[in-house]
Amino acid sequence: MESEFLVKINGEGQTLESIASLYLGLIKDDFNMTIDEMADYLSCSYDYVQKNIAPYVHHIYINFVANKALNQHGDKSKYIDLFTKRKLFSRIGFQQFVLEESVLLCDRERYYLNELSAAARERLEVIVKNKRKKLLLQKDLRL
Known part of the structure; x- marks a missing residue:
């Protein structure tokens, strides 16, 4: 061939x-x-x-x-x-x-909240709340 x-x-x-x-x-x-x-x-x-x-x-x-x-x-x-x-x-x-x-491959791992420890879930909740506060503050500053 x-x-x-x-x-x-x-x-x-x-x-x-x-x-x-x-x-x-x-x-x-x-x-x-x-x-x-x-x-x-x-x-x-x-x-x-x-x-x-x-x-x-x-x-x-x-x-x-x-x-x-x-x-x-x-x-x-x-x-x-x-x-x-x-x-x-x-x-x-x-x-x-x-x-x-060529392609670029990045490894990503998926974690489910119910698989995390209670301490890890609490820490993530704090991070999410802080991000929300920051976004609301930025939104208020633009108005």
Whole structure:
């Protein structure tokens, strides 16, 4: 099953040098992010990123021919460490994914008054009465 996020690179009939040039251009421009880097950024596991994030970020594959081309013609590249990876991801695509899919969850606990101790209920009643007095006072001051 092919992903809609896979960016295909047609190297058919091209020299290793031109294939390396195609890949180096993509790597330099945007496709220079790894699953490890995404996991570090999000402080989660490699497996989590691979399952839940990577399938939804544009990526390229470095197949055997591309790997050979990059190793022969890209040896002076600052991205040489990426040549051993099988998949490289769009940095911009990852940033967009994070912005579009992130949500902020806050833990909230619900307490019922009848579950609280008598002392806690009394204290809450005092707080509520004080708030009501404050609101009435503010309302009177506005009139």
